Amino acid sequence: MQTIFLKIMDTYLGPLVSVMSRPQQPRQIVKPATVLLIRPGGIGDAVLLIPAIDAIKQAYPECTIDILAEKRNAAVFDLAAGIGTVYRYDTCSGLSKVLRNRYDAVIDTEQWYRLSVIVARLVRSPVKIGFGTNERKRLFTHPVTYSLDDYEADSFLKLLQPLGITASAALRTPFLRIPEAASLTASSLLVEVGVKRFVALFPGASVQEKRWETERFVSVAARLTARGTTVVVIGGREEVAIGEEIVKGGGVNLAGRTSLMETAAIIARADLLLSGDSGVLHLAAGLDIPTVALFGPSSIAKWAPRGGGGRVVSTRTTCSPCSRYGTIPPCRHDVRCMADITADEVALSVESVLAERDGRKKKCEGQ
Template sequence: MQLLKGLDSCIGRIAVWGAALIPQRLPVGPPCSFLLIRPGGIGDAVHLIPAISAIKSAYPDAGIDILAEKRNSAIFILSPYIRHVFHYDRPAELFRALCTAYDVVIDTEQWHRLSAVVARMTRTPVLIGYATNERARLFTHPAPYSQGEYEIDSFFRLLVPLGIEPHEVVFPFLDVPGEAVEQGDALLGEIKGKAYVIIFPGASIPERQWGAERFRKVAEMLTAFGIAVVVVGGREDERQGEIIVAGGAGLNLAGRTSLSETAAVIQKSVLLVSGDSGVLHIAVGLGVPTVSLFGPGRAKKWAPRGEHHLVIDKVLTCSPCTTFGTTPPCPIAARCMRDITVDEVCNAVTVLLTATGGLPSSCYRNKEGEERRS
């Protein structure tokens, strides 16, 4: 990721000027094949899925391919409408994508220029992408982009040249394969069939970390309520998972699941607690209630929408500070995340579980008894 960003900053502008000279083929008839370019992280890929579904609805006979990165490509397993996934960071697969004839190429990258250059190199007659910098001159249909717009809505803007207007998204919009569901059930073991809350302690950058010890206190609260806790994440999150579930507070699956298996485990949970992360967006796409912790990230663009999602954001004068995926070094040690208290998160979890019926009936009886004693 850092290499691609570095290359873009060094040669991106020059590459754009050169790519603008590449001639394009002329369009012939209605589109029958699409290539969507989606470098970047898991969250962007999740938010793109509703747009993919809209394309398939408008053009049911069309084939839809994806050009993604290894770090986000597994998300597209969760959409039944994708024909093939090529990898942007595997030269042989990138070459295959460039050699395939498409009727429409949509570059969904928001800022970096090299993906726009790749789109132009396909010589496709209809090229759509965001007009956020010099990259605009490489598209036949440049589209506007706003930092204050929900990302799903931003992706729908790319479909307007195709005659597809933005519309309300129906949740859930992710589809977990049956094999992953079976593997997820096996991993849950004795917890299968019981109410459980997912905790994801990881983050793409240190500034978005809330801390394993704090998540552990949330897990202890849930355990006292009789609700199981399951920690998910990658291998880099294993140690945090051990801290969170230490002393029998839950099950640590961090580092033990594929992305689709993680989605299967999330799908059957009653709630997910997470920072601003790709895992958070997977839960939203699966229709699972969430409590999310925002700091450097732009809540207006990335925070979940709807009554079954509670967002905790301290809204400091210096946040959000992330722009187009880049977060500057923080001179106050990510105070926007440190100021979020355990009590705030526990209260949000309790409120949402109560509202969605996720608390065991014994919790309601205990609460009524305490009220009578008081």
């Protein structure tokens, strides 16, 4: 409900305020001692923002970095080091606390919507940095160019250029750390269900168009089980029923039994993660775990995992990718880009990545 309200506010209030506001003037940037990062949205964007947080800390070790996030993604920042306070973007108390603070720089990491830049404008800070993708650029002292073709972690790193920071996400994996408590809980849970080596499978997605058919997940899980590979289904309460279907032929369903931190800790112990384009997929990328990623509406260049090895499975239909700035238009083709991905090619991709991993492990052991 909170997310829907924020989107309504953005749709009707955001453009009006952006256009009526006086354009910001560039300000000279000195060594920042305090920075606020605004990150509304889902888990994936929050995960891919963490390399930028690391880059700020590396350039300015004494800098205090606060985050303004939403309920659905705030927990992600427990996987990052060096963060001050995480405030809530979708609560009055969180916003009021941030508006009482003063920062040397505010960085709005939202890519398109306007409500976050209005918040950035209200925060007491001489420097306002963000993507100049529409009229929102009027409210920044330092608008930054955004490309739909750049890997999203690299896009976030570009926001640091006005601070004199240049960095590349490609060289910084793994960039997530697992809290000790979550690691211990995940270990105990895996011992409880009798699992050691396994493939993690996440069947969920934030939007329906990114979902792959449950029956095909069932088929892949059955094939992996037949070859002696244990399948562990992960996810939230929304994936519990799907998980039960998937593991009927063998495997373990842990969906709905773990927090986000504990889910990350389980992924960190997996041989591989199979998932569609999702926040969970980016957790695996940040942990340097191999992935087999199913891509349809989303841009492979912008969102496919880097690091850890793996495969992207996509039918590459002529109308995909169609997602722009997190929005997928109504599909006139029954989402063929996902429907045409077969269980056979996904299973083969999983088996191939596992074989490569085993081959590298044997080679290292032989040296």
